[in-house]
Structure formats: structure tokens, C-alpha cells
Amino acid sequence: MKKIFLALVLFVTMVNAFAQNVAVTGTVQSAADKSALPAASVVLKQQAGAPLAVVTDMEGRFRFDRVAPGQYTIEVNYIGFKRMSRAVQVQNAPVNLGILALEEENTRLGEVQIVGRAQLGEQKGDTSQFNAKAFKTAPDASAEELVTKMPGVVVQDGKIQAQGEDVQQVMIDGKRFTGNDVSTAIRNISADMVENVQIFDGQSDRAAFSGFDDGNRVKTINFTTKKIARQGYTGKVSAGYGTDERYMVGASVNYFNNNRRITVTGLTNNINLSDFSIGETPGGGMRGRRGWGGGSPTGIINTDNFGINYTDTWGKKIEISGNYNYTDRSIVNNQFRLRDYVNSDTTYLENSINNDSDKSHSLNFRLQYNMNENNRLLITPRLTIQQNNSLTERYANTFVGTDTLTNSRNSNFDERDNLNFSNNILYSHRFGSSGRILTTEFNTSYSTTNGDTYQSENTQNLVNPGENVLRNQYINLDRNNLAWSGNVDYSQRLGEKSRLQVEYNIANQNNDSDKKAYNRLTEEGAYSSEPIAFLSNTFESTYLSQRVGPSYQYRDDKIRFQLNARYQYATLRSDREYPVSYPLKRNFSNVLPSAEYEYKFSDNSNLNISYRTNTNVPSVDDLQGVLDISNPLQPRIGNPALEQDFQNRVNVRFRRFNPENNHAFFMGVFGTITQNYIGNSVYTRGIPEEFTDGYELQPGARLSRPVNMDGYWNVRSFFNYGQPLHFISSNFNAFGSVGYSRIPGMIDEEVNYANNTNFRAGITLSSNISEKVDFNISTSSSYNIIENTLRTNQNNNYFTQSTNVRYNWILWQGLVYRTELNHQYNSGLSNGLDKSFVLWNMSIGKKVFKNQQGEISLSVNDLLKQNISVQRNVFSDYVEDVQSSVLQRFFMVTFTYNIRKFIGGEAPATEEQRGNWGGRRN
Structure with a gap:
């Protein structure tokens, strides 16, 4: 070799x-x-x-x-x-x-200027670029309100999507906004700062350095700011108090001095805001209600948050960025859960009270050193420290028809400390103008979890009262993970149109987990000195992989083609030391091909087809064979004999933009087939004794255990069509998708496939009238067909319809009216759950001070007091509906001050400055 x-x-x-x-x-x-x-x-x-x-x-x-x-x-x-x-x-x-x-x-005739309608944008290869001037927004709008007017950009399940995919990265003038919260990043940029918006599939740092695509793409939005906005201040400060002792104090301030950018945010509130940003509606609106996980948050949430984001260029060679964030959050959430199982007439019903508190510090840093035109170094460390306390009181029952099998009341109190650290070092050397590039990468990560759990159980067996259970236990968890990987790429230009690369990668991951459970002996809190064998486990796993292979790339004015072939050899070792020794070793040998083809029909339309393969190692939770009875009616145990899965992914994307009439069309098909998929094997009777060491299930309870299975499918298509409607000075978007998923599972050793077919369609109409009238109207429908191969009488269909209206109107002399209306309709859910609701927020405000930078407003959240949260989840062995508590009606008086001071500056950075030596594809 x-x-x-x-x-x-x-x-x-x-x-x-x-x-x-x-x-x-x-x-x-x-x-x-x-x-x-x-x-x-x-x-x-x-x-x-x-x-x-x-x-x-x-x-x-x-x-x-x-x-x-x-x-x-x-x-x-x-x-x-x-x-x-x-x-x-x-x-x-x-x-x-x-x-x-x-x-x-623009064309001038004497003193008369004739200006045509502003061009919406253009398609440049795989990059969609939009002209911000062509989209009218309110004077104090955020960039989020700007981009959601653009073709192909929607908010779905609380996340911003572009061209059918979740946006995962935000850039300002070609420089990354450090951190993982996309919504916060977009809402901290004011719309009046933006010149152009670019949407593209961002490559990894290694691909940008080497010029070869490694398949690690993320949907990216880049904001090119106006020249005048590159020096100055922008931001918002708000304070509000309302009924039911609701309060909110927040600030977000951006400082821009050409390449130096500093963003400081702070927030304290009990109205379910996870962060504060420029785009916040006074008093808190639906846009501010998006949670840190993307969807709408449930429960009553108190949050204290502080963050700082820094980006700068030191001299001509060093680019630096970083952010620090501190969050102290508490959540009270009451939930109702109803599950219908596939293979039986058993129904599971649960009411739970959840109290969570979380304190976390996160630090992200990025340093790029452009030593000279041929050598670059990138270092990106990350650190997170988290402390979590969680108390769950759960009341659960199992039924057959109207007959109760089991009543269970259990309590779990968890205290956990988590630390995660990772560091990536990337170095690239270009051999002058010869076309040869050497790229090396070394990544390390370390994480640790230490936790104490106190759990009690009182279960009544109504089938056999002699098997009632009273349990009080203490569980200690000590888990460590250490991983490292190294990568070497060497690429060489072969003529003007093609290049060749050879890659070698080695990676190692070690997990060490020690979980011990002890019985409580006395009311005073003394516990046994000997662990409970069937609930305790000392476990270690090691995964070592090596990968090597060539890549070939061809590019001309119409075609870009890349073909990769990797041979991977991996070893997975699992070693259980307690309660009995059980070592296990498996070797895996795989060929991992991938390919990408892109055809440019014209300057404004192109087609991209990609095929990727990869493997995924099971998590330590899946591998550790220890029984978890924190919910005695839903116990779980790991499987140390699990193997890695093998994924095949195919993506097809077509983009077209007509600059003559501003019509935009995007279409995509995304598919995944997984071999050795890690699914669930569920037991309701006849549980093998080696799994539980004699532990008996209560009537209606189900034990789940991860197993490898074939037959997983997930296919989704997406389209979006947008055009301006000049007769009403608005922009129109129509979008839709068709999806199909096939999830394999086992129930009492029988195979079941849960098939879910989803049809979704919707339209959006956003105003382009003036800065004084701003509205956005959208409606979308989703129809789901659920079929199970094991028991067809559990098949069911359900329908959801969501309609949203947002309207801002500057009435007269700084008087501002805002309203946000969301109607949700659900059909096909379990009996007793609310089928529809209307969430209506509104505010009336008066602009004050010079340039109307201040505002006093009166707002109401959930005017009709109908806000609810209902969600349906589909799994291989059951379908469940979950209803959670949410924040309902309150009134609030808010004072807001907008900061706007621009004094001009330089032009923005480009792809070359941010590390893409090959430049963006055209």
C-alpha cells in the first residue's frame, strides 16, 4: 500500500x-x-x-x-x-x-429616474442569492422576518427551513456566527442592515480547505450587510411586567466595526422565552416562543440567560471568533400520555408532573491562522459544563378495554453533572500553484457524567394482588467517554478539469460506564452496601476504525462530478465486568462508496444528485446491558451484542430562478436506507431470564431492548414555488412534500413494520407593500397514514391543519398595532384530547423619543385562553398522543428601546477569507 x-x-x-x-x-x-x-x-x-x-x-x-x-x-x-x-x-x-x-x-432621463421592480435575486450554482431591497419589512424587523418572506424559506415545527432542510449554520459577511442556535443568530441581525441573503449547502472546514467534498453539508444562510451598517451599534432593550406576576427583562446589543463584531445578550423572564433578540415582539410573541430544541416549548419556563459572541480579525492573518453562554432554566410541565400498542388490546395511560432545573456554561472558540498564501491552521475547541436536577412524579395505568391491570405511582429524582470538551486542529498546505494540497486533521473529545438517582415505586397488581411492589432505591452513575481521530488528505490536480485525492482516517472511541443500584434499608436513609445485581452493571466499550481510499473530481462549465471509494475496517469491543464477566468482540469490514453529480442547465438553474454511505456505532446506553426500571411499566435494558448500522443516503436537488420574472422553484428528494438499523425488540410475555435475572413484569408492562434489524426506509420529497404578486405588492409561495418511513421492530419475537406516509402542502403570502404595513399569512395541511404489518386493526390516519397570520401596522404618528394568530386543527387523535385551538397574541404600542427609537406597548398573550400542546408520535410498536401544559393568557406592559447607530465601514468578507480555497461552486 x-x-x-x-x-x-x-x-x-x-x-x-x-x-x-x-x-x-x-x-x-x-x-x-x-x-x-x-x-x-x-x-x-x-x-x-x-x-x-x-x-x-x-x-x-x-x-x-x-x-x-x-x-x-x-x-x-x-x-x-x-x-x-x-x-x-x-x-x-x-x-x-x-x-x-x-x-x-437604474436608467435616468433628465431629472426623472425610472426604476423597475427590484430584482428578487438569482441562482448562482448551488447558491440562491436574494436582494434584501426587494422585500419590505417593518423598520424594527429582524432578519428572520426578512428571510421568511423569501422563496423556499419557511418555519416548520419551530425550526427555520430553507429549500426543505433545517438551517444549521448562519454567517454574517462570510464569517460564522459562532454557536449552534440558528434562531437566535438570525433574530439578532436587524433587517435594515442586510444587503443580500445567500442560501447554500455549506461544506465542512476540511472540505473547504482541501477542495474535496466530504459529504458533511449543512444548510447555511449568509447575510451580506450594507456598507453603512458595518460600523456602529444595533440592538434592543426591553422590560415588561404583567398579570399573574409575569415579567421579562432582556437586552441584545450588537457592536460592528468592520471585521470586529460583538453581540451581548441577556434575559430574565418567566414567559417561556429561551433567549432575547432584536426580533422580539414587545411583551413576547409567538416568534419568541420557539424553544431551544426548535419546536414550541411546553411547560411553564423561567430562564436567566447571558451570552456574548465575538468575531474579529487580528492583523492580516488571524481570524478569531467565539461565544460564551450561561443559562439557568427551570421548567414545570404536566403531561398526559396515551399509548395504543400494536400487538395487543392493552392501553397505557400516564399523568406526570415534571420539574426540571438546568444550569449550563458553554464556550465555543474558533481561530484561523492564515500563515501565508500556502499554509492555513484552524483550531476549534468547545467546552460545556452542565448541572441538571430533575424530579418526575408519574401516575400510570395499564388497561384492557375498561379493565385496569396495573396502577403504578413512582417518583424519580436525578442529580447529574456533565462535562463535554472537544478540540479540532486542522492544517492545510498548498504546494504553490501546482494544484497539490495536503490537509491534516486531528480531533479529540472527552465527556463525563456523574449522577445520583433516588427512585421509589408503589405498584398495585390488580390481576394478582400478591405481586404488589414497594421499592425504594438509590442509583449511582459514573460514565466517561474519550475519543480521538486523525485524518490525512492529499489532493492533486490532473489537468484543468479534474483532481485526485487520497484519504486515510483512523478513529478510536472508548466508553466506560459504571452503574450501581442499592436498596434503601431504613426510613432514615441508610442503603445497602451491596449493589442489586440485576440493576447494576460495570461496562466498557471500545470502537476502533480505519478508513482509506481515493476520490476523483471532474469539473467543467456544465458538469461537476465526484466519486469516492473508502475501505473501512472497524473493531467493536464490549466488556461487561459486573455482575458477571462477559467480553465480546466484533470486526466489521465495509466498502463505503459515495458520488455526487451536478449539472448546470443555465446560469440560474442546476441539478444536484448525491449518494453517501456511512456507518454508526451504537451508543453506550444501547450497549450497556443493565435494567432500567425508572418507569416500572416501561422498563428498558441495553444489548451489548449490537453491531454498527450501515446507512445509504440519496439526495436529489433541483433549483431554478428566473431573474426576468422573479419566479423561483426548488425541488428535492431525500432518502435513507439503513441496514442493521437499531430498532426496539419489545417483550410483553416470556422474557428470557438472562435479560432480567428473574425480574417479573407487571400486567400490561412492556420491556424494550435494542436489536439490529434490516428494512428501515425514510424517503421525503419537497418542492417550493415562489413569485411576486405585483397587483397586491406581495410575495407568494406554495410548498409541499410527500414522505414515507418504514420503521422495523419486534414484538414478542415477531417482526412488525410501522409504515407512515405523510402528505403536506401549504401556501404563504407575505406583504411587500411598505414599511408601514407588514403581514405574513400562511397555512399548511398534513395528512398521515399509519399502517402496521403485525396488527392491521391498529392502523389509523390523522390530519393536522395549521394557519398563521402575522400583521404589523404603523397607524399614525408612531402608533403601532401588532397581531399574531395561530389556528391549529387536529383530527384522528385519541378521544378526550382537544382537536383544535386558536392562539391569539396582540399588542398596541406608541413610538416615543427621537427617531421613534422607544416604544411603550400593552400586549396580551393567548387572548382567547385556548393555547394547548398536543403531539402524536409514531413508533414501531405503538402510537401515542401527548398533551403538555403550556403558558396561557396574561397581559403585559412593556417598554422597549431600539438602538440604531451606523457610521459606515468597509465591505464584507468572502468565501476566500473564511477558508474555502476552492471558492463557492458556480
Whole structure:
């Protein structure tokens, strides 16, 4: 293998030994004010051969390396400006084209200016770019309100989606907004700062450094800010008090000084806000109700939060960013849960009272050192420290028809301390202009969990009263995880259109978990010294994998194609030391192919097809074979004999934007097939004794155990069509999706497939009238068909309809009316659950102070007092409906002060500054 690799390196080196080294450079500016135009598209074309494409940097500069002598045409495009095209003669010396000045698209006749409708945007390869000027928003709107007016962007289940996928990364002028909370990042940017919005599939840092796609894509939104907004302050400060002692005090302030950006946020409240941001409606509205997990939060939540985000450039070589966040949160949540099981007439009903408190510190840091034009270093450490206390009082019953089998009351109090640390070091070296790049990556992570659990159980067996259970126990958990991985990539250009890469990866993951349970002996709190054997376990697992293989990439003016092949060899060791020794070792050998094909029909439409494969190792919870009876009617045990799964993923994306009529169309199909899927094997009778060591289930109880199974499918399609409606000065979007999932499971050793087919469609109408009238109307419907192969009488269908109206109106002399209305209809849920509700929030406010920067408002949350939370969950062995407590009606008086002070600045950074050496694909 070593000799083959050395021979390959020697060969590709010789291929490039005779390569030319001619550079073409220039600067793109506005002809009107001589300002630089960042992120402009520059294409160098030749009649024969593939075109070269780059984007300009923050000073409007561009550079093409290794251009062969010949006659070329250079084209420059920038939204709002006329396209420039000119001939370029390249010989054997560098060519500097100097200043390329673009004219604005406006046409002047004497003193009369004739301006056409603003162009919504354009499609540039896999990047959808929208012109913020074409979308009207209220003066104090956030970037969230701006992007949700754009084609393909919706809020689904509390998460922002773009082109059918969850947005996972936010950038400002090409620089990452450090942290994982996308909603907070978008709502901390004011809409009036934004010049353009770009939506694309962001690559990993390693792919950006090496120029080869590794398949780790995340849907990304990049905000290019206006020149005037790159120096100054923006933000919002609010304080409010209301009925039922509801309160909220929050602040979010952004400081911008060209490359230096600092965001400070703070919040204390008991109205279910998880964070505070510029986009917050006075008094708290539905937009502020999105939880930290993405969906609407349930329960009554008190949150104290402080965060700071910092981005800067130190000198010309170092880019740095980081954020710190502290959160102290408490949640009181009462839930009602009803489960219908697939293979029996048994019904499970549960009422629970949950009290959770969580304190966490999180720190993220990112340092990129651009040593010189050929060497880059990236270091990204992360640290999270968390303390969690949780008390759950659970009242549960099992039934057959109207006959009660079991009554159970149990209490669990958990105290847990968690620490997670990870660090990634990425280094890349480019061998001059030869096209050779060496990329190395080393990643380490360490996590630990220490916890104490106190649980009690009082279960009445109504079938056999002699088997009633009284239990009081203490459980100690000590878990540690240490993992590391190393990666080496070597890539070489093969001519003008293709490249070759060889990759080697080695990774190791070690988990050590010690769980011991003890019986309580006295009322005073003394516990036994000997652990309870069937509830205790000392366990260690190690997963070592090595992967090696080549990648080939081809690119011309129409086609981009990449083919990867990896051979992976892995070893999974599981070693149970207590209560009895049980070592287990398994070896896995896999070929992991992947491919991607992209075809460019025109400058504004393209098709992308990708196929990926990967493996996933079971979690330590799934592997550890210890019985968990925190819910005695739903006990669970791990399976140390689990194997890794194997995933096949296919994605198809089509994007088209017509700049002449501003019509946009996006379509995608996303599919996953998993072999050795880790599903659930459920036992209701005849439980093997080696699983539980003689533990007896109560009537109606079910023991679940993870097992490997084939037959998992998940396929989803998505489309979105958008266009402006000029006759009402609004934008129209229609969207829909069809999904199918097939989840395998086992029930008493019989295989069951839970099949779920979902149809969803909706429309959105958003205003583009003026800054004084802003509305957004959307409605979506979802119809689900659930079928089980084991017991067809448990098949059922359900329907949900959600309609949302948001309306802001500046009436007269700073008088502002806002209303947000959400109607939810559910059909097909369990009897006794509410089928529909209307959540209506509104406020009336008066702008005060100079430039109307202040506002005093009176708001009401849940005016009709109908707010509820009902959710249906589908699993391989049951379907459940869950209703949770939510925050209902209260009134609040709020004072808000908007901070806006801009003094101009420089142009934004581009892809080149943020580390993508290859540039964004065009």
C-alpha cells in the first residue's frame, strides 16, 4: 500500500511539472461611488475549455491562478448592477485588469429616474442569492422576518427551513456566527442592515480547505450587510411586567466595526422565552416562543440567560471568533400520555408532573491562522459544563378495554453533572500553484457524567394482588467517554478539469460506564452496601476504525462530478465486568462508496444528485446491558451484542430562478436506507431470564431492548414555488412534500413494520407593500397514514391543519398595532384530547423619543385562553398522543428601546477569507 501511494504521488507530481503559472487579477467597484463590490461573481471563459469562476473578496479583488495563454472573455455579475463582459488576452506574463467598474441598473432621463421592480435575486450554482431591497419589512424587523418572506424559506415545527432542510449554520459577511442556535443568530441581525441573503449547502472546514467534498453539508444562510451598517451599534432593550406576576427583562446589543463584531445578550423572564433578540415582539410573541430544541416549548419556563459572541480579525492573518453562554432554566410541565400498542388490546395511560432545573456554561472558540498564501491552521475547541436536577412524579395505568391491570405511582429524582470538551486542529498546505494540497486533521473529545438517582415505586397488581411492589432505591452513575481521530488528505490536480485525492482516517472511541443500584434499608436513609445485581452493571466499550481510499473530481462549465471509494475496517469491543464477566468482540469490514453529480442547465438553474454511505456505532446506553426500571411499566435494558448500522443516503436537488420574472422553484428528494438499523425488540410475555435475572413484569408492562434489524426506509420529497404578486405588492409561495418511513421492530419475537406516509402542502403570502404595513399569512395541511404489518386493526390516519397570520401596522404618528394568530386543527387523535385551538397574541404600542427609537406597548398573550400542546408520535410498536401544559393568557406592559447607530465601514468578507480555497461552486 505504501509503495502504491508513493508511486501515485510521484506520477501526479510529474503530470504537473510542466504546468503554466500565469495569474489574472483585478478589482470590481461601483462606477457611481467607487466602492468595492464584495461577493461579485467573476467568470473567465474560453471558447474551448472549462470556465474558471471566483468571487471577489471584501475589497472587491479577484484572482485566477494557472491560466493558460490564450484569448478569454471575462464576465462580472452583481445584483443591482449591469453585467460587464470584456475580452482578455493572456500570454506568458501575469495580467492585471485594474478596476472593473459596474454601472447600476437604474436608467435616468433628465431629472426623472425610472426604476423597475427590484430584482428578487438569482441562482448562482448551488447558491440562491436574494436582494434584501426587494422585500419590505417593518423598520424594527429582524432578519428572520426578512428571510421568511423569501422563496423556499419557511418555519416548520419551530425550526427555520430553507429549500426543505433545517438551517444549521448562519454567517454574517462570510464569517460564522459562532454557536449552534440558528434562531437566535438570525433574530439578532436587524433587517435594515442586510444587503443580500445567500442560501447554500455549506461544506465542512476540511472540505473547504482541501477542495474535496466530504459529504458533511449543512444548510447555511449568509447575510451580506450594507456598507453603512458595518460600523456602529444595533440592538434592543426591553422590560415588561404583567398579570399573574409575569415579567421579562432582556437586552441584545450588537457592536460592528468592520471585521470586529460583538453581540451581548441577556434575559430574565418567566414567559417561556429561551433567549432575547432584536426580533422580539414587545411583551413576547409567538416568534419568541420557539424553544431551544426548535419546536414550541411546553411547560411553564423561567430562564436567566447571558451570552456574548465575538468575531474579529487580528492583523492580516488571524481570524478569531467565539461565544460564551450561561443559562439557568427551570421548567414545570404536566403531561398526559396515551399509548395504543400494536400487538395487543392493552392501553397505557400516564399523568406526570415534571420539574426540571438546568444550569449550563458553554464556550465555543474558533481561530484561523492564515500563515501565508500556502499554509492555513484552524483550531476549534468547545467546552460545556452542565448541572441538571430533575424530579418526575408519574401516575400510570395499564388497561384492557375498561379493565385496569396495573396502577403504578413512582417518583424519580436525578442529580447529574456533565462535562463535554472537544478540540479540532486542522492544517492545510498548498504546494504553490501546482494544484497539490495536503490537509491534516486531528480531533479529540472527552465527556463525563456523574449522577445520583433516588427512585421509589408503589405498584398495585390488580390481576394478582400478591405481586404488589414497594421499592425504594438509590442509583449511582459514573460514565466517561474519550475519543480521538486523525485524518490525512492529499489532493492533486490532473489537468484543468479534474483532481485526485487520497484519504486515510483512523478513529478510536472508548466508553466506560459504571452503574450501581442499592436498596434503601431504613426510613432514615441508610442503603445497602451491596449493589442489586440485576440493576447494576460495570461496562466498557471500545470502537476502533480505519478508513482509506481515493476520490476523483471532474469539473467543467456544465458538469461537476465526484466519486469516492473508502475501505473501512472497524473493531467493536464490549466488556461487561459486573455482575458477571462477559467480553465480546466484533470486526466489521465495509466498502463505503459515495458520488455526487451536478449539472448546470443555465446560469440560474442546476441539478444536484448525491449518494453517501456511512456507518454508526451504537451508543453506550444501547450497549450497556443493565435494567432500567425508572418507569416500572416501561422498563428498558441495553444489548451489548449490537453491531454498527450501515446507512445509504440519496439526495436529489433541483433549483431554478428566473431573474426576468422573479419566479423561483426548488425541488428535492431525500432518502435513507439503513441496514442493521437499531430498532426496539419489545417483550410483553416470556422474557428470557438472562435479560432480567428473574425480574417479573407487571400486567400490561412492556420491556424494550435494542436489536439490529434490516428494512428501515425514510424517503421525503419537497418542492417550493415562489413569485411576486405585483397587483397586491406581495410575495407568494406554495410548498409541499410527500414522505414515507418504514420503521422495523419486534414484538414478542415477531417482526412488525410501522409504515407512515405523510402528505403536506401549504401556501404563504407575505406583504411587500411598505414599511408601514407588514403581514405574513400562511397555512399548511398534513395528512398521515399509519399502517402496521403485525396488527392491521391498529392502523389509523390523522390530519393536522395549521394557519398563521402575522400583521404589523404603523397607524399614525408612531402608533403601532401588532397581531399574531395561530389556528391549529387536529383530527384522528385519541378521544378526550382537544382537536383544535386558536392562539391569539396582540399588542398596541406608541413610538416615543427621537427617531421613534422607544416604544411603550400593552400586549396580551393567548387572548382567547385556548393555547394547548398536543403531539402524536409514531413508533414501531405503538402510537401515542401527548398533551403538555403550556403558558396561557396574561397581559403585559412593556417598554422597549431600539438602538440604531451606523457610521459606515468597509465591505464584507468572502468565501476566500473564511477558508474555502476552492471558492463557492458556480
